[in-house]
Amino acid sequence: MDTTTGADPDPKTPDVFAEEEEHLGATLEKLAQAIDHASELFEQTNDAYRSTKFYMSENRGEIDPQEMYQNELYLKEVDRNAEIAHLSRERLVQLYDSPYFANVTFRVDGEDDAKTSYIGRFAFSHEGSIEISDWRSPVAGLFYDFDRGRAEYAAPSGLMAGTLTGKRQIKVEDSALVYAVEDDSGIRDEVMQRELSRTSDKKMRSIISSIQREQNQIIRDETGGTLVIQGVAGSGKTSIALHRIAYLLYRRKGTLSSNSVAILSPNKVFGDYIANVLPELGEEPVREMDVRTVAETMLGSNLSIAPQRYPVDEIDSAWLKRASFKGTVEFAESIASYAQRFRDEALRGVDLGFGSNTFSGSWLTERYRSYGRLTVKERIDLLASEIVAEMSSRSIGRRVEVPKKNEVRQKLNAMLAAKDALSLYRLFMAEAGSKSLFTMPAKGTVEWEDACAIAYLQSAFGGFEELAEVKHLLIDEMQDLTPMQHLLIARLFPCEKTILGDFNQTVDPTNAMTLEAMADMYGKPEVFHLRESYRSTLEINELAQRVKPVADPVFMERHGDEVRTERCGNAQGVLTKLTELIDAFEQSEFKTLGIIHKSDKVARVYYELLAGSHRVHLLSDESATFSDGVSIASVKMSKGLEFDEVIVLDADDSQYGSDYERSLLYVAVTRAMHRLTILYRDKPTPLLGL
Ligand SMILES: Nc1ncnc2c1ncn2[C@@H]1O[C@H](COP(=O)(O)OP(=O)(O)OP(=O)(O)O)[C@@H](O)[C@H]1O
Numbered sequence: 001m002d003t004t005t006g007a008d009p010d011p012k013t014p015d016v017f018a019e020e021e022e023h024l025g026a027t028l029e030k031l032a033q034a035i036d037h038a039s040e041l042f043e044q045t046n047d048a049y050r051s052t053k054f055y056m057s058e059n060r061g062e063i064d065p066q067e068m069y070q071n072e073l074y075l076k077e078v079d080r081n082a083e084i085a086h087l088s089r090e091r092l093v094q095l096y097d098s099p100y101f102a103n104v105t106f107r108v109d110g111e112d113d114a115k116t117s118y119i120g121r122f123a124f125s126h127e128g129s130i131e132i133s134d135w136r137s138p139v140a141g142l143f144y145d146f147d148r149g150r151a152e153y154a155a156p157s158g159l160m161a162g163t164l165t166g167k168r169q170i171k172v173e174d175s176a177l178v179y180a181v182e183d184d185s186g187i188r189d190e191v192m193q194r195e196l197s198r199t200s201d202k203k204m205r206s207i208i209s210s211i212q213r214e215q216n217q218i219i220r221d222e223t224g225g226t227l228v229i230q231g232v233a234g235s236g237k238t239s240i241a242l243h244r245i246a247y248l249l250y251r252r253k254g255t256l257s258s259n260s261v262a263i264l265s266p267n268k269v270f271g272d273y274i275a276n277v278l279p280e281l282g283e284e285p286v287r288e289m290d291v292r293t294v295a296e297t298m299l300g301s302n303l304s305i306a307p308q309r310y311p312v313d314e315i316d317s318a319w320l321k322r323a324s325f326k327g328t329v330e331f332a333e334s335i336a337s338y339a340q341r342f343r344d345e346a347l348r349g350v351d352l353g354f355g356s357n358t359f360s361g362s363w364l365t366e367r368y369r370s371y372g373r374l375t376v377k378e379r380i381d382l383l384a385s386e387i388v389a390e391m392s393s394r395s396i397g398r399r400v401e402v403p404k405k406n407e408v409r410q411k412l413n414a415m416l417a418a419k420d421a422l423s424l425y426r427l428f429m430a431e432a433g434s435k436s437l438f439t440m441p442a443k444g445t446v447e448w449e450d451a452c453a454i455a456y457l458q459s460a461f462g463g464f465e466e467l468a469e470v471k472h473l474l475i476d477e478m479q480d481l482t483p484m485q486h487l488l489i490a491r492l493f494p495c496e497k498t499i500l501g502d503f504n505q506t507v508d509p510t511n512a513m514t515l516e517a518m519a520d521m522y523g524k525p526e527v528f529h530l531r532e533s534y535r536s537t538l539e540i541n542e543l544a545q546r547v548k549p550v551a552d553p554v555f556m557e558r559h560g561d562e563v564r565t566e567r568c569g570n571a572q573g574v575l576t577k578l579t580e581l582i583d584a585f586e587q588s589e590f591k592t593l594g595i596i597h598k599s600d601k602v603a604r605v606y607y608e609l610l611a612g613s614h615r616v617h618l619l620s621d622e623s624a625t626f627s628d629g630v631s632i633a634s635v636k637m638s639k640g641l642e643f644d645e646v647i648v649l650d651a652d653d654s655q656y657g658s659d660y661e662r663s664l665l666y667v668a669v670t671r672a673m674h675r676l677t678i679l680y681r682d683k684p685t686p687l688l689g690l
Pocket residue numbers: 192195196205207210211212215231232233234235236237238239240501502534535639640641642670
């Protein structure tokens with residue numbers, strides 16, 4: 001096979017092909033029957049719905065409330081059934097197009113016969129026999145984890161040890177067999193090459209037919225607790241994390257649902273880019289949020305948060321000083337211990353009297369402290385209940401007025417050392433001798449760097465029950481969260497987490513987070529390191545290695561165009577070159593072109609200059625979608641995304657020199673899958689190693 005074009009493998013052994021073609025024919029017949037059956041079921045439920053609705057409207061006024069209620073219940077159930085029938089039909093139709101991508105033949109020790117299982121996107125049974133196993137099923141693990149020979153998998157009935165006697169890679173497209181070949185490492189390589197050589201889709205896609213062994217280990221890890229994936233650019237971290245969510249939803253049906261899973265993503269464009277993967281895998285989309293939303297939820301409506309500022313676009317050295325102070329692990333940890341101390345010691349008890357009954361200040365303080373790990377709000381509530389209960393018992397047989405709980409609560413609240421998180425933060429900064437590093441840009445508005453610290457302090461007061469409903473949290477681009485943001489997330493989401501990113505792609509010099517410090521914050525999770533990179537051609541990877549060498553990377557032997565580097569002279573020269581390159585892109589087979597600049601502001605200027613003559617999209621903080629065609633973005637906005645072709649703008653020595661600018665350039669060049677052009681105006685940055 002020509003590895004540069006990524007053509008399909010040859011159906012090398014004709015008898016394997018013929019055998020699989022016959023099997024495919026039989027499977028398609030069964031699927032067709034199942035689709036007919038599902039369609040009938042869907043029609044029946046629809047008819048039942050329509051006739052009940054008709055009956056109800058015809059007889060409105062005559063039907064008694066009890067019957068009406070029964071009918072409403074019935075309608076709801078029919079509606080649910082219709083939805084299930086519709087979904088199952090949809091899946092069957094998808095399977096009909098491409099029912100499976102592999103099979104494994106396995107003989108369990110002690111049994112005479114080997115059994116062949118076909119593996120596909122969804123499971124399918126026909127007349128009581130399993131025709132296709134879901135890619136997440138235990139038996140499918142044989143395909144991902146073993147070569148022919150000794151193998152095992154954990155079936156519900158126990159460990160199945162035996163011999164994997166056959167394993168085939170199969171491709172079915174439009175219900176026709178494209179290839180069927182015995183698996184070996186060469187074939188796996190070919191399949192992977194084919195997958196990676198395709199032009200990009202608008203959105204990220206599922207990769208179930210080519211999940212690699214080291215990736216599968218992460219997807220199927222069920223040790224519980226938090227798992228961290230540190231991997232080089234393009235190693236499939238985001239893909240794997242999403243497949244892992246699909247896997248956990250499958251394995252933990254009943255205890256984990258899409259409503260209880262959340263993804264913390266860097267921005268809305270990225271959220272849109274990955275939105276298709278879970279539905280493609282047959283799962284409902286999960287909740288999406290970003291750190292800003294979490295902080296806003298905590299701060300409530302009294303405080304708003306100023307827009308985030310980025311060091312790349314900032315010349316305000318006072319702000320840089322403030323942001324750097326708040327980007328350290330020490331700052332985050334001292335906020336956390338301050339919050340904890342406040343939670344424990346917030347109540348400065350003073351004598352509290354109700355008629356002739358007094359509760360001494362020291363008793364109040366002591367009771368408040370005895371409530372262990374609870375929040376201020378919960379402790380005040382318990383203490384108020386205790387006082388009301390005590391007063392009730394004292395009132396028995398006596399003329400004592402029992403106070404209302406709310407009144408007691410208000411009096412206790414008045415004894416708190418700080419009334420709200422903002423006042424507490426002011427106290428903290430004053431005690432830390434850093435008062436001057438806290439300024440509010442406007443009344444009722446705090447800077448982004450302060451918001452998470454205040455949100456953390458707010459968590460001492462209470463009020464994050466809604467966030468605590470999340471049972472699994474996926475955090476992408478972990479390196480972009482500051483220590484304070486990580487601590488806030490760890491506090492608000494005490495659930496299991498999958499955290500991923502690449503500390504080589506840190507682009508914020510004010511953020512002092514490291515992998516080690518982050519791991520400590522999450523209680524020393526299991527950390528996986530991925531070194532194999534899949535996104536880019538070897539030519540692009542070699543350039544990326546020059547920009548920022550990462551230790552022991554492994555690159556696919558996939559070739560493409562040489563990386564082009566061109567001098568443009570001045571801004572007009574850049575525009576002329578860009579126009580030429582966009583025109584060439586539009587004539588090419590590529591679907592996505594990313595034009596990347598270091599700065600948000602300059603990316604916007606280029607967008608405005610080009611928008612009059614070309615169809616281009618600007619990716620900015622306000623954008624919500626990722627589309628095909630030409631996108632212009634800053635490095636920060638391009639994170640996590642990929643494009644068939646990338647043009648890096650203004651790669652001059654004046655733009656890229658420092659360590660963090662090296663990371664910015666690394667992120668920019670590693671967004672390219674197949675083609676990369678680097679434009680500079682006058683003198684290229686030495687980081688390119690030209
Ligand atoms: N096993 C695989 N089979 C096919 N394609 C894969 C596989 N693993 C990764 N890829 C592809 O590699 C590309 C990079 O994947 P992904 O975006 O998940 O990587 P990443 O590690 O999150 O990247 P980055 O940190 O650079 O944003 C995607 O196109 C993805 O589909």
